[in-house]
Amino acid sequence: MxxxxxxxxxxxxxxxQLVTLRGWLYNSAGKGKILFIQLRDGSGIVQxxxxxxELGDELxxxxxxxxxxxxxxxxxxxxxDTRSKLGFELHVSTARIVTPATGYPITPKEHGPAFxxxxxxxxxxxxxxxxxxxxxxxxxxxxxxxxxxxxxxxFDAPIFTPNACEGTSTLFETDYFGxxxxxxxxxxxxxxAGAFALGKxxxxxxxxxxxxxxxxxxxxxxxxxxxxxxxxxxxxIMDLAEDFLVECTGHVVEHGRGALQELERDISxxxxxxxxxxxxxxxxxxxxxxxxxxxxxxxxxxxxxxxxELTKRYDRPIMVHRYPTAVKAFYMKEDPANPVxxxxxxxxxxxxxxxxxxxxxxxDRIDVxxxxxxxxxxxxxxxxWYLDLRRYGSVxxxxxxxxxxxxxxxxxxxxxxxxxxxxxxxxxxxxx
RNA sequence: UCCAAAGUAGCUCAAUGGUAGAGCAUCCGGCUGUUAACCGGAAUGUUGUAGGUUCGAGUCCUACCUUUGGAGCCA
Numbered sequence: 001m002x003x004x005x006x007x008x009x010x011x012x013x014x015x016x017q018l019v020t021l022r023g024w025l026y027n028s029a030g031k032g033k034i035l036f037i038q039l040r041d042g043s044g045i046v047q048x049x050x051x052x053x054e055l056g057d058e059l060x061x062x063x064x065x066x067x068x069x070x071x072x073x074x075x076x077x078x079x080x081d082t083r084s085k086l087g088f089e090l091h092v093s094t095a096r097i098v099t100p101a102t103g104y105p106i107t108p109k110e111h112g113p114a115f116x117x118x119x120x121x122x123x124x125x126x127x128x129x130x131x132x133x134x135x136x137x138x139x140x141x142x143x144x145x146x147x148x149x150x151x152x153x154x155f156d157a158p159i160f161t162p163n164a165c166e167g168t169s170t171l172f173e174t175d176y177f178g179x180x181x182x183x184x185x186x187x188x189x190x191x192x193a194g195a196f197a198l199g200k201x202x203x204x205x206x207x208x209x210x211x212x213x214x215x216x217x218x219x220x221x222x223x224x225x226x227x228x229x230x231x232x233x234x235x236x237i238m239d240l241a242e243d244f245l246v247e248c249t250g251h252v253v254e255h256g257r258g259a260l261q262e263l264e265r266d267i268s269x270x271x272x273x274x275x276x277x278x279x280x281x282x283x284x285x286x287x288x289x290x291x292x293x294x295x296x297x298x299x300x301x302x303x304x305x306x307x308x309e310l311t312k313r314y315d316r317p318i319m320v321h322r323y324p325t326a327v328k329a330f331y332m333k334e335d336p337a338n339p340v341x342x343x344x345x346x347x348x349x350x351x352x353x354x355x356x357x358x359x360x361x362x363x364d365r366i367d368v369x370x371x372x373x374x375x376x377x378x379x380x381x382x383x384x385w386y387l388d389l390r391r392y393g394s395v396x397x398x399x400x401x402x403x404x405x406x407x408x409x410x411x412x413x414x415x416x417x418x419x420x421x422x423x424x425x426x427x428x429x430x431x432x
Numbered sequence: 433u434c435c436a437a438a439g440u441a442g443c444u445c446a447a448u449g450g451u452a453g454a455g456c457a458u459c460c461g462g463c464u465g466u467u468a469a470c471c472g473g474a475a476u477g478u479u480g481u482a483g484g485u486u487c488g489a490g491u492c493c494u495a496c497c498u499u500u501g502g503a504g505c506c507a
Contacts, residue, residue: 027467027468028466029465029466029467029469030462030463030466030469031463031465031466031469031470032462032463032464033463033464034463034464034465034466035464035466036465036466036467036469038467047466047467049465049466051464052464053464067458068457081465083465083466083467084467085467102458102459103442103457103458104457105442105443105457107442107443107444107456107457107468108456108457108468109443109444109455109457109468110443110444110456110468111444112443112444112499112500113499114498114499114500115442170505185506186507207507209505209506209507211504211505211506212433212505213504213505214500214501214502215501215502215503215505216501216502217506217507218505218506218507222507223507224507301505303503303504303505304502304503304504304505304506305503346507354507355506355507356507358506358507402507403506403507404507405507406507407507428498428499
């Protein structure tokens with residue numbers, strides 16, 4: 001009678017018992033008549049001890065010559081052992097080789113990023129990559145939990161869109177039965193329609209940007225969550241962004257401690273993400289930058305080196321609000337107290353991670369909106385449906401967009417965004 | 433799009449303008465406590481592509497391709 005199947009993550013509950021594990025050979029080390037196999041099953045890695053005298057010559061020799069990532073099923077006794085990182089190891093009584101593998105390209109030694117990304121379909125098997133993808137999963141879970149638990153309704157926006165949402169970014173054009181269609185660069189305008197229908201909604205889906213940005217903070221395809229709330233003004237949007245980030249960070253830390261430790265993340269920095277986040281106007285941020293020796297032209301948006309210098313001064317995310325209207329999207333509401341400033345807010349993550357959230361209050365007055373569409377030289381006909389939202393019972397409203405991968409990059413404390421998605425799409429990478 | 437750097441064995445990298453090298457991976461052998469094991473042996477090359485300079489080019493020059501980092505733009 002075969003021993004019951006379990007997983008490596010659940011091994012501690014089976015100490016002293018005979019169990020079956022199914023997995024892949026992560027690494028092995030022969031020592032004559034004893035063989036150590038590091039078995040990976042997706043839930044963890046455990047050392048399996050094989051003894052020649054107990055397994056017999058034929059099986060022992062077969063296991064000894066098994067290449068990295070060969071799949072196998074092992075049956076053995078779970079034993080506590082202080083020499084194992086896991087605290088347990090499996091003393092193998094028998095094994096079955098499912099599919100032997102030879103020449104697995106990703107070895108335990110170092111590799112360059114181009115090679116690893118060419119083998120992304122295999123690279124995701126490695127400990128570090130698996131840990132990052134677990135953090136991503138927890139981040140998505142936290143985001144859904146937060147909005148679902150705060151009265152928001154999921155409101156899906158289309159991915160094929162007839163025109164630019166903002167008119168600024170470059171879009172991916174596709175052939176839609178003979179006419180052009182564009183991959184969505186934001187679900188926000190549709191989210192606004194949802195907010196006037198359902199009160200509080202969130203759009204959560206993939207977003208596409210054809211900008212030729214080849215930096216460690218950019219993907220051409222990424223996931224964005226965009227809450228949108230009727231009756232909300234800028235202060236309420238900032239309160240929401242703050243509460244949301246505290247909750248999501250807390251969820252990742254609470255449930256992802258093991259993964260974060262695998263990534264050698266300094267968890268104390270994430271535990272520091274508590275209210276209140278420092279809030280400052282763009283003009284005040286410019287003053288601070290000037291004081292610390294990084295002056296900026298206040299009518300121009302500051303760049304990413306300035307952003308980094310600013311965030312270095314704080315131990316938690318900061319919120320910069322009221323940017324110059326001229327550099328912001330047409331739909332952003334002008335500050336009635338100072339029309340050259342817009343009621344927008346960026347949330348900048350600490351440790352140099354920078355902008356993870358952009359949002360604010362939307363222009364709710366149709367006459368101003370008509371003027372802004374004209375000023376931005378956008379095709380009025382494309383926005384007729386959007387203008388209808390102002391024609392039929394417009395109210396103050398707003399929201400923000402969080403870049404999922406940027407949030408995950410920060411949670412993991414890793415240098416590059418491309419490792420936070422299973423198959424990254426960047427300016428020069430479309431495969432695998 | 434702009435600026436900078438780099439392309440040599442399956443991988444990571446060496447090689448003063450003068451015979452193409454090492455470690456790892458692979459294959460063979462040895463070892464009863466390894467953790468990126470160790471020891472011995474074997475095999476591994478159109479030096480990104482196309483031109484050019486030179487007696488001679490991996491090395492110098494030009495163009496192109498690819499990759500990496502950064503800027504702008506953004507989440």
